[in-house]
Amino acid sequence: MLILFQLQEHPHYKLILTANRDEFYNRPTAQAQFWQTAPTILAGRDLEQMGTWLGITKEGRVAALTNYRDPKQMKFGKFSRGAIVSNYLESMDTAEHYLEALRKDKLNYVGFNVLVGNPNELAYYNNIEDSMTAIPPGTHGLSNHFLNTPWPKVEKGKKKLQEYTLNREKIIVEDLFQILSDSEEADEKEIPDTGIDKELEKRLSPMFIALPDYGTRCSTVVTIDNNNYVTFSERTFQAGEQAYEVNMEFQIE
Template identity: 45%
Template sequence: MCLILFAYQVHPTYKLIVAANRDEFYGRPTAPAHYWEDHPHILAGRDLEKMGTWMGVTKEGRFAALTNYRNPDEKTEGKHSRGELVADVLNGNESLEHCMRKVETNRQLYPGYNLLAGDANELYHYSNIENKLHKLAPGIYGVSNHLLNTDWPKVKRGKAGLSKIISQNDESIVEQLLNLLQNTDPSSDEILPSTGVSLEWERVLSPVFIQSESYGTRSSTVLLMTDEEIHYKERVYGEGGIDDREYTINLKN
């Protein structure tokens, strides 16, 4: 994931709302959201190169998602794939806090990342760059390829859009969130962050929805969670057009 917008315990119906874009090289092999054959309780897309994932949920109501921390100078050779962090949280039997404490102790094994893990009643954020575990209070948040709530234009734009959609409390919330995630408006040069890539790439990476010849937004995902159920919709963008996958998990079964 390269942008995760989320609202935690601020909506009258949904305890957790997530709207997220996965940005990746177009050539990286990927499976869309499905129940994993080797772990049938996990619903997530899958990176077929490393067999991890960027975002998913379980039939028991556990959620996890991840963004990379952008640092072009970081040495990644010999380090583990960050996608296994999400898979490990979703496959874990320990408490969420215990899972995140374990991640904290293994921080040096992975390139820079932000990891979210939670359910309807608790939500955690950890970045191995900041190296501080946060149990999040109710609120509206955004994380891209820096730290939580970093004041990047796309994060500010996304959080403002999420706040507006939530305030309307409309039944079309899923489609409104997907529309928000498909915003291709670039940011002006004077407000672009400086992250160590060229100005040309800062421009390419500035919209909520990224497009270029080789790299861009591969999928958008919306999650709505109550105590009783999870609604999960993934929209995959490919050469053949749009492919929507939609699931509902009953948490009372």
């Protein structure tokens, strides 16, 4: 998973958020929609555990999650990490209170990073180093380590997002999808060492991943302007080829 976002930095948008969700192709997933079980939530859904990786509500609650890559952490957790996002979106709790409660259960989950909040303020938590922080205004990136860890895909994505939004009054969704579609592998000397095979690490280094059995399953673009108007667009891919597209717009209630 890769999340690139700009918080309270653009003169016309409170939040610009883009993300690629990477997963095994055979894991059953529903494309983004308002959930029948929770009609205020707009998100895709993991049909294996019934959680999600990224979503927004009609009230403007926002949450997104990435896994923390560390082979030593690859064990079964008591709880599904996807529930972290859906539980926040369904709750009425503040971001701070939600994360304080979550950290009490941190050992029940395999390693994760989570962003929770709203277009005005976001908070970040990682259960490996048990770090919780309010995210300052600016352009940020999160992959499978910590917030703003300078992995090649994170640094490239942040640079592209910042350059694109600079002096641009209106954000074009298609242009953000183009940023997310970058499939160039990182230079070998820049690839991080996370404990997995170096060749696999290299093949996981692009922003958009397309391996034989694993890769980017969907790309999502969310913008929330200063009038609290939301645009949500998501493209679903099958083995690197676009299969579906969802476009939603609504006013935060």
